[in-house]
Amino acid sequence: MTTNRACVWVGARKVEVQERPIPAVGEGDVLVEVISTGICGSDCHNWESDKISKQLILGHESAGIIKEVGKGVTDRVIGQRVAIEPGFACMTCEFCLRGNPNICSNLKYCGLDPTDGTLCQYVACRASMTVPIPENISWEEAGAIQPLAIAVQLARRAALNSHHTLAIFGCGPLGLLILAVAKAYGVRKVVMFDIEQSRADFAVKYGAHAGIVPPQRGESQEPLAFAQEYATSLHKELGVGSGFDVTVEASGAEVCAQMAICLLKNGGTCIQAGLGKPLTSVPLFLLTARELNIKGTVRYTPGCYADAIDLLSRGLIDLKPLITSTYPLTKCVEAFEAQHARKDIKIVIMNQE
Ligand SMILES: [Zn+2]
Ligand SMILES: [Zn+2]
Missing domain, CATH: 3.90.180.10 (Medium-chain alcohol dehydrogenases, catalytic domain)
Structure with a gap:
């Protein structure tokens, strides 16, 4: 020393x-x-x-x-x-x-x-x-382990369980670690989104049920109508009924925050994990009309490190x-x-x- x-x-x-x-x-x-x-x-x-x-x-x-x-x-x-x-x-x-x-x-x-x-x-x-x-x-x-503990905290905030369907925006390290925790918890279906095809493909290799590059909104399309129409077509394509139980916004992009809300089923929960611009426009009226939840998540709480270490040592996450x-x-x-x-x-x- x-x-x-x-x-x-x-x-x-x-x-x-x-x-x-x-x-x-x-x-x-x-x-x-x-x-x-x-x-x-x-x-x-x-x-x-x-x-x-x-x-x-x-x-x-x-x-x-x-x-x-x-x-x-x-x-x-x-x-x-x-x-x-x-x-x-x-x-x-x-x-x-x-x-x-x-x-x-x-x-x-x-x-x-x-x-x-x-x-x-x-x-x-x-x-x-x-x-x-x-x-x-x-x-x-x-x-x-530290970012994995952050993914464990996010799963706690979402009360993730094995009957849930989950959509994650952003296939960076945080999105992939949330995928890993969700798989370890037996979540029914995890769908990942990214603007880069290679990242979306990697997410599938790492265990996601689908890795999707969403289409770009046309100049003439109104943002909310675009998000809602896309959500409806995806629900059918992915077989998730009327929507996802949980969505995670881990990209920080405004359009993803809008889609993450529109993709939810009634009563569903959106976890905001990405740090986007300070003022982002999202369809708040849907929270009232469909009793949705939006929650933030930051860092980790007592026991998240121990849980992350447990998942690794038992081989549930690689x-x-x-x-x-x-x-x-x-x-x-x-x-x-x-x-x-x-x-x-x-x-x-x-x-x-
Ligand atoms: Zn960090
Ligand atoms: Zn204090």
């Missing part, structure tokens, strides 16, 4: 490898030797921006080995394999006290300015932020097909260029290499 190489965001489209001090281990903390870290769309969003208050270590999807346990820690041991929860919730605000630290009003989050992330060799955090992982989960897969590249931390510049080029599905960085 002599170096703490870190991938640091220093300006627009610029990261560099810097040497940082090995963090001190306070009471109740553990020191984790980070082995793998997934790169996330939000890391890349930071990377592209120039709104930077300090040189920030990026990364928040990490796993590693406990190297040191602080005073008072009785339930973690040196050598233990763990995933790291990246949110520092205050545990005293009204939301934390009600069991929702994901919407903590004082939340600090790894890799989110000004809190340094986990794309480095050593991280110190509260012992309770580490979740043990069994030997049969590879380090590459361990680097994608993340390996999604991890299309790994890079050593020393090549993080190339890794961010590759993430930006969007040719990979999931990139994982090996922090010690």
Whole structure:
């Protein structure tokens, strides 16, 4: 333990490898030797921006080995394999006290300015932020436990069950992880949408019942009529009766948000997971007329990490097909260029290499 190489965001489209001090281990903390870290769309969003208050270590999807346990820690041991929860919730605000630290009003989050992330060799955090992982989960897969936990949280918000039909807009990593969780939960039919044929095809290879590139709306077509007509034709084509039980908008596109509502059956639930433009127009009157639900979802709640790890260790979910590249931390510049080029599905960085 002599170096703490870190991938640091220093300006627009610029990261560099810097040497940082090995963090001190306070009471109740553990020191984790980070082995793998997934790169996330939000890391890349930071990377592209120039709104930077300090040189920030990026990364928040990490796993590693406990190297040191602080005073008072009785339930973690040196050598233990763990995933790291990246949110520092205050545990005293009204939301934390009600069991929702994901919407903590004082939340600090790894890799989110000004809190340094986990794309480095050593991280110190509260012992309770580490979740043990069994030997049969590879380090590459361990680097994608955090986004899988987010998909588990989404399934909780939707109360997904095996009798449901599900439509997902967006075949990026989040959409595919939601597909994986839905399949593991035995959801009856999962249909995926994307604007790129190759991504829609991949979703089918990964277990979706159908992968569809929706048609473009013509200039003369009114947006709502277009969405409703398309929904009606799809319901017939896909054999989902009068609509889907659950739809997920994971693309952020306005037209997808409109379709995700129109595709629902009466009483159905749309989960908004994509971050689109701040003001999006959706057919709210349908919520009243057909008693629909729209729910947001953000991060994960207590137990989502453990559930994600359980799904992986029991072999109900295989993340390996999604991890299309790994890079050593020393090549993080190339890794961010590759993430930006969007040719990979999931990139994982090996922090010690
Ligand atoms: Zn992420
Ligand atoms: Zn709080």
